[in-house]
Amino acid sequence: MYRAAIFDMDGTILNTIEDLTSALNYAMKKAGHRHNYSVEEVKQFFGSGVKVAMMRAIAYEEGMSEEELVKVGTADSSVKESDEIDDIQKIFRPYYKEHCKIKTGPYEGILSLLKTLRKKGVKLAVVSNKQNDAVMELVKDQFEGYFDFVIGEKEGVRRKPAPDMIESCLAELHVNKEEAVYIGDSEIDIQSAKNAKMDCVSVSWGFRKRAFLEQYENIHIVDTVEELKASLL
Incomplete structure (x- = not known):
């Protein structure tokens, strides 16, 4: 033992996936990006922290495959951090904190x-x-x-x-x-x-x-x- x-x-x-999905779609809508991600799609984005999740969401919107998404946030990925990513996570973080217990x-x-x-x-x-x-x-x-x-x-x-x-x-x-x-x-x-x-x-x-x-x-x-x-x- x-x-x-x-x-x-x-x-x-x-x-936590339903509340994460709602918060991500909210942040993406505010930032002018696709904002109708499904629960199954959002599962692929999380695991490496908020910033990487936002990077993966935008990369997926731009056509990145599921296999390549796993590499985002690592040295093997061509997707890099940006000011826009910082802005999106600044929308996501406070919204999620206030709405993290609705369906979780x-x-x-x-x-x-x-x-x-x-x-x-x-x-x-x-x-x-x-x-x-x-x-x-x-x-x-x-x-x-x-x-x-x-x-x-x-x-x-x-x-x-x-x-x-x-x-x-x-x-x-x-x-x-x-x-x-x-x-x-x-x-x-x-x-x-x-x-x-x-x-x-x-x-x-x-x-x-x-x-x-x-x-x-x-x-x-x-x-x-x-x-x-x-x-x-």
């Missing part, structure tokens, strides 16, 4: 899982690329009292897949990486755990489909919360 379980937020413990809620079985882990003495944490103020707001609203450490995207701290946030979390929990596991739903989470040199469990109910996750080597994928519980205990 692990001493600590570190969770991603969006697509892992919380179903835990995935079925997650609260029960967290209760079980706490009873077993497992330390619990959230490490997310989501904007930090929204992470704190949602944890307070949906999971108050469950987590020992929580961190979202902060200025001056490298976001996932860099290991910095996970390493800070482990230090706060006083747990070695060999005693902890990271749970997420995307390629960013897989890469983050690898960079932190720790175990990873990928869930298939989030923003990436099982077929997409299966292209990565040496990973463990679960399809239900019961399977996740069995993997952690």
